[in-house]
Structures are given as structure tokens and as C-alpha cells.
Amino acid sequence: MDIDFETLRRDTPGCKGNIIHLNNAGASLMPQPVLSALSGHVELESRIGGYEAAAASEDAISGFYDAIAALLNGHRDEVAFLDSATRAWHAAFHAMEWHPADVILTARSEYNANMVSFLHARKRYGIEFRLVPDTVDGTIDTEALRAMICPKTRLICLSHMPTNDGLVNPVEEVGKIAREHGLPFLLDACQSAGQMPLDVEAIGCTMVSATGRKYLRGPRGTGFLWAHADWIEKLEPYALDIRSASWCSASSYKIADGAQRFELWENNIAGQIALGEAARYAMAADIGAMWPRIQELARALREKIDGREGFSVHDQGTIRSGIVTFSHPRLSAAEIVAHLHSRHTINTSLSASQLTRADLAARGVSHMVRASVHAYNTTSELDALVEALVAMARQKDTGLPHANKNNKASNTSIGVEQ
Numbered sequence: 001m002d003i004d005f006e007t008l009r010r011d012t013p014g015c016k017g018n019i020i021h022l023n024n025a026g027a028s029l030m031p032q033p034v035l036s037a038l039s040g041h042v043e044l045e046s047r048i049g050g051y052e053a054a055a056a057s058e059d060a061i062s063g064f065y066d067a068i069a070a071l072l073n074g075h076r077d078e079v080a081f082l083d084s085a086t087r088a089w090h091a092a093f094h095a096m097e098w099h100p101a102d103v104i105l106t107a108r109s110e111y112n113a114n115m116v117s118f119l120h121a122r123k124r125y126g127i128e129f130r131l132v133p134d135t136v137d138g139t140i141d142t143e144a145l146r147a148m149i150c151p152k153t154r155l156i157c158l159s160h161m162p163t164n165d166g167l168v169n170p171v172e173e174v175g176k177i178a179r180e181h182g183l184p185f186l187l188d189a190c191q192s193a194g195q196m197p198l199d200v201e202a203i204g205c206t207m208v209s210a211t212g213r214k215y216l217r218g219p220r221g222t223g224f225l226w227a228h229a230d231w232i233e234k235l236e237p238y239a240l241d242i243r244s245a246s247w248c249s250a251s252s253y254k255i256a257d258g259a260q261r262f263e264l265w266e267n268n269i270a271g272q273i274a275l276g277e278a279a280r281y282a283m284a285a286d287i288g289a290m291w292p293r294i295q296e297l298a299r300a301l302r303e304k305i306d307g308r309e310g311f312s313v314h315d316q317g318t319i320r321s322g323i324v325t326f327s328h329p330r331l332s333a334a335e336i337v338a339h340l341h342s343r344h345t346i347n348t349s350l351s352a353s354q355l356t357r358a359d360l361a362a363r364g365v366s367h368m369v370r371a372s373v374h375a376y377n378t379t380s381e382l383d384a385l386v387e388a389l390v391a392m393a394r395q396k397d398t399g400l401p402h403a404n405k406n407n408k409a410s411n412t413s414i415g416v417e418q
């Protein structure tokens with residue numbers, strides 16, 4: 001089915017201004033129904049009281065669990081609302097019982113905060129983590145993964161789509177291996193949730209963490225954890241309160257059933273309701289139809305940038321996402337991002353090349369520009385980006401000021417961070 005991209009743009013207040021938003025892997029622009037759900041609940045709180053507003057919004061709050069369950073093909077009791085993907089990931093990770101010498105297997109493309117957390121867990125729990133090698137296209141080598149599983153292996157962790165590379169990891173193959181060995185598989189779906197269809201049954205993962213603000217187009221400060229019903233009972237949350245547990249007697253308590261055990265009583269309820277709305281909006285817009293459009297826009301953008309005026313594109317992977325990363329040998333990624341933003345109102349972001357990318361280290365590329373497209377972006381927006389990049393590189397090479405009719409002093413602010 002073809003989606004109506006004009007409607008996607010019409011629904012998006014941010015598309016009506018003069019910005020070109022290519023920072024969807026950072027935070028996408030919220031569509032109006034999400035914005036209305038968010039501001040509507042805050043407004044209600046201000047009018048009738050926060051607790052009273054929550055009581056009056058029971059159906060909308062409950063709808064969050066149904067929406068996320070439908071997004072993932074899971075069950076509503078397997079869904080917890082948290083304030084970020086990192087919080088969700090840690091809620092799962094620290095709910096496992098860790099013993100010295102336990103082994104975690106992960107990929108070289110794993111999200112850097114997760115890597116830091118493995119180092120932390122190594123110090124704190126005495127666990128080990130091992131990096132599974134990549135195949136030639138930068139995705140996890142599933143044969144190597146299979147060969148690295150040992151009696152001490154306790155968990156497989158993988159980022160579906162890394163934050164700073166267009167590659168898409170073969171999660172279904174990883175899930176199959178995890179299932180064969182009865183191992184839990186914690187999937188970081190931060191960039192894939194809302195970008196491509198996700199089916200936890202087909203993937204075979206045990207836990208999924210994701211954020212609200214990226215491709216799902218929810219508000220900031222929202223995220224969720226999904227945990228398979230068969231595993232929830234084995235996961236003991238690291239923080240208990242009156243929502244995650246109940247106090248039964250002076251010396252006993254009971255941990256809540258289902259994924260509610262990962263939540264705390266105090267919540268950003270407006271954010272939760274709005275994230276439910278975002279998931280419903282994404283499904284109504286048809287993620288299955290948005291995904292090929294995102295891929296096609298990103299593919300075209302890579303083609304337009306790579307090799308042009310010295311720019312090179314760094315994305316790996318055979319199947320690629322909406323994330324496009326590139327650099328220039330004589331322009332720093334920071335100055336490109338700042339210049340695009342201040343002179344052209346084009347939003348991109350600065351991405352550090354992963355420590356594990358030896359090819360980039362060898363070429364001296366420590367930072368890249370990340371332009372991440374969503375289905376509401378247009379070809380003419382991509383052309384505007386390419387035009388701005390070409391002008392910037394030519395100016396660098398000739399030393400002439402940028403061709404910017406409206407601002408004679410345009411070259412003076414190059415390098416200014418936003």
C-alpha cells in the first residue's frame with residue numbers, strides 16, 4: 001500500500017516552517033496528534049489536578065500498553081513505560097542475576113552507552129563481555145556468534161540499528177541462535193522502532209528496549225521495555241516501589257506481575273499517553289510502507305553525497321536504514337553540522353565514529369555528520385542538503401565566501417557550535 005506522504009507532512013507542524021529536519025535518529029518531529037495528546041494531558045493536569053487527570057485518563061494510559069504491544073506483536077502485560085531507552089535497557093540488564101565470570105556476547109556495532117555499561121558491569125559484577133566479529137559488511141557475524149557461545153554465556157545483546165551507522169543487524173538469525181541455546185537476547189531497538197516493522201515473535205528476542213522520540217516520533221523523555229512473558233518471572237527489578245511491588249506485611253513484599261515490575265509509581269503520564277498515540281499514529285501511517293521509502297531516500301542521499309567534492313559516506317551494511325553518515329577531509333564534522341544549522345536551517349547531528357571502526361580510525365575520521373531521514377522528508381530537502389554541502393566544500397577549497405545572498409558575513413560563523 002502506498003502511504004500518503006503529503007498527509008504525513010500536513011500532520012507535522014515542524015514541516016510547515018522553513019527547517020529541514022534530518023535529525024530523526026536524534027529526535028523526530030512530532031505529528032499533531034502526538035503533540036495534542038501531550039499538551040492536552042498537561043493542560044488537563046493544570047486544570048483539574050495531576051492525580052485527578054490521571055484517574056480521568058485511565059483509558060488513554062491503558063491504551064499505551066495496547067499500542068506498544070501491537071507495534072511489536074507482543075502482549076500488553078509484557079510492556080513497561082520508562083523515561084528513556086537507556087532506562088529501559090538498564091531495567092532489563094540489572095534485573096538479571098549476575099555472577100563473576102558470566103559472559104555477555106555483543107557486536108562491535110553495539111551502542112556506546114551499552115558498551116560503557118558492560119565495562120561497568122565487569123567492574124561491578126566481575127562479568128566478562130566479548131565482541132563477536134563483524135562480517136565484511138559490518139553486521140554481526142552470526143556464525144562467529146554461534147561458535148562463541150560457551151557454558152558461561154548468559155546474555156546476547158545487540159543493537160538492531162546502530163546510532164552512527166546505516167547498517168541493519170540480522171536480528172532474526174541472532175534470535176534463532178539465542179533460542180537454540182535457551183539464552184536471553186536483549187535487543188536495543190532504539191533506531192528501528194517506528195522505522196521498520198518489528199515482530200518480537202519472528203525476531204526471537206527476549207527483551208526489547210526503545211525510545212519514544214526517534215523514529216516513533218513520540219515526545220522526549222519517553223521509552224519502553226518489552227520483556228517476553230516467559231522471562232519476566234526470572235527478572236528481578238533493581239528498584240522496587242509501590243507500583244513495581246506491594247508491601248504485604250512488616251517483613252514481606254510481592255513483586256508485581258508482568259512488566260509492571262519495571263515501572264515506578266511516578267511517571268510522565270502525558271508522555272506515556274503521547275507515546276501510545278505515536279505508536280498508533282505510526283501503525284496507521286503504515287510502518288511497512290514507510291520503511292522502503294526511508295530506505296530509498298537514504299540510498300539516494302548516500303549516492304548524491306559519496307565522492308562529491310571530497311565527501312565520503314561511511315555507512316556499512318547490505319540492508320541499510322535511514323541513517324546516513326559522512327565526512328570531509330578538510331571540513332570538521334562539527335563545523336559542517338553548525339554551518340548547516342545556522343546558515344541553512346538544516347538539522348543534522350554530530351556522530352562519533354565508533355572506537356571499533358578500524359577503517360575510520362586508519363583514515364583519521366573521528367567524527368561524522370549524521371543525516372537521518374524519515375518518511376516525511378522529501379527529495380527536495382535532500383537536494384538542499386547536498387547543495388549546501390557542495391557550496392561549503394567549494395568555499396573551503398577556493399577560500400571564497402559562501403554563496404549566501406542573505407548574509408554577507410556567512411563565513412565568519414563557521415565552526416560555531418550550536
Ligand SMILES: *Cc1c(COP(=O)(O)O)cnc(C)c1O
Pocket residue numbers: 083084085086087111159161162163188190191210211212223
Ligand atoms: C539513542 C539510542 C539509545 C539511547 O536512547 P535514550 O532514549 O537516549 O536512552 C540506545 N541505543 C541506540 C542504538 C540509540 O540510537
